Amino acid sequence: IAGITQAPTSQILAAGRRMTLRCTQDMRHNAMYWYRQDLGLGLRLIHYSNTAGTTGKGEVPDGYSVSRANTDDFPLTLASAVPSQTSVYFCASSDSGVDTQYFGPGTRLTVL
Amino acid sequence: GQNIDQPTEMTATEGAIVQINCTYQTSGFNGLFWYQQHAGEAPTFLSYNVLDGLEEKGRFSSFLSRSKGYSYLLLKELQMKDSASYLCDVMDSNYQLIWGAGTKLIIKP
Helix, strand or coil: CCCEEEECCEEEECCCCCEEEEEEECCCCCEEEEEEECCCCCCEEEEEECCCCCCEECCCCCCEEECCCCCCECCEEECCCCHHHCEEEEEEEECCCCCCCEECCCEEEEEC | CCEEECCCEEEEECCCCEEEEEEEECCCCCCEEEEEECCCCCCEEEEEECCCEEEEECCEEEEEECCCCEEEEEECCCCHHHCEEEEEEEECCCCCEEECCCEEEEEEC
8 A cells, every 4th residue: 555654653762762763655755754743733844855865954853863865764863862852753755845745644752 | 933823723513614714924935735634643635725716625625815824724514524633834935834733623413
């Protein structure tokens, strides 16, 4: 089934630990995005990639890093997790940077 | 700064019509999107407006006035499954998406 997948579905993490959230799409979309969604706030862009091999910073990039080694995968890494990074994380992709975005099912992360 | 304003919550009755408003102030404009998000799920695309006017798609319609920085999403013949949050977002002149916090729509029988 074509689409975008994320793993894990949920995770509880101790503060200070390193964590990588995985995102894979099979739609051959050029652009991919990572958002966090917190109660009462809109989706906030963490990092994005317009095409394989390139990445850019979004609105809230601090504490996060990404890589885009190929078209399909766009992992998000928290080098040293802090409680303020407790959130729901959505990965999304679009054919180009100006198209409809398709979202993965999300990862619910709790940092204690 | 850039911002998107939407009502936090609205309530409507099954079978009725509801209009969800969105106003925006952004650096340029390259289109406005509406997404639907059911609780605990991912957002899904509903509509896209880049020119002024009304776009109709079944029970859902979306309107845009660029001069007023205003859009609305109109939902007709409301069904219980329409209970969800509705997200308005605008693409600015740098093709960055600015997201509203969403409007939680509660449908009552």
